[in-house]
Amino acid sequence: MVKGMARPASALRGHILDSALSLFATRGYKGTSLHDIAQVVGCSKASLLYYFVSKEAILAELLTPAGEGLGELDARLSGLEGDQAVEAAVTGFVDLAMRFRREVKVLFQDIPVLAGHPALGAVPAVVGRLMAAMVDGSTESRGLVTAYMVIGAVSVTCASDVPVPDEDLRAELVDGALRTLGRDPR
Amino acid sequence: MVKGMARPASALRGHILDSALSLFATRGYKGTSLHDIAQVVGCSKASLLYYFVSKEAILAELLTPAGEGLGELDARLSGLEGDQAVEAAVTGFVDLAMRFRREVKVLFQDIPVLAGHPALGAVPAVVGRLMAAMVDGSTESRGLVTAYMVIGAVSVTCASDVPVPDEDLRAELVDGALRTLGRDPR
């Protein structure tokens, strides 16, 4: 096996990923030590580095699915135009944010740590296209600010612990985002 | 002078605060070491601890003005009702977020570090009242989610580097928030 390669899946490995995600989401990446993770998992710190080449590799693997989901949304959007693109962008992003709530929390807390990271190099461009789709290509102040607002509103709300059932939350997020975009379906 | 008391103002002291705020905003609190701050300021690490009892004391002093501003907004809101309260809450929060853009960035990045901090103990309750004022006391899913969305939208947009002049940004934020709240003034 090539040195530095990720070890195959196992129960412990999965447990490590899950515990690490929870800890990263609540205390932040920098605020979580390998010791902390090992303690929650119930294994030794060395075991973490048996399954993952580094602490950063754990983070990268945790965020990969969300990144892939974002990529798929981007691809889906590229074939759409106008109102269809707007609706797809909004619902797609809301779905994504809800599916990866803990990941969103980590992302927002550790933007400085993650910025410039090679694994997430394409993300800014993708998010840019996503925002452009939401405001239908508008590049004026109104469109620009509105796009940022929608991204922020959905992300923060998903990352928070709003005491609302998931299905309600999803519907309200879509409605609210469309309202923000001036496209409310009343 | 009482041990542990903050030293009086001075040019260096102010420079420390400003540099620390910038570093905290870009790299996060945990991602910034006293060494980093000292290097930017151009003084020794020991000097930082001459003017401030600890790294955390620097953070606390940086966030105090924003906390006071939030308290003032809360007081102003307590005397208002209905539409007036909604408008005052929205414009007040937008003004606050714009006035303390870097502080907002720090707050959002280091919520885990700051949560439970005595100096910011009243903040959650105040924000709760602020959100209640925005949605006019509504406690249903719609109102709850919408309130979170407005807070998130304004905060994230202010914390980001949106290439829009401040005055335009402020106006668009207020408009966008009112739209999100279903109160768009068209």
Added chain:
DNA sequence: TCGAATCCTGTCCGATCGGTCAGAGCTGAC
């Protein structure tokens, strides 16, 4: 001129960080 207070720093400290490594324990093929 001379303390005394203020400002600032070099140096040191214990704790904790991410990460390495040799090897113990177990398991299955032969």
Added chain:
DNA sequence: GTCAGCTCTGACCGATCGGACAGGATTCGA
């Protein structure tokens, strides 16, 4: 039985962290 290989760990490492402290430099009132 025994050997190979996978899993997992205790012990250890250098770096860096926030912080403590004694003292040099400067200023200033008496």
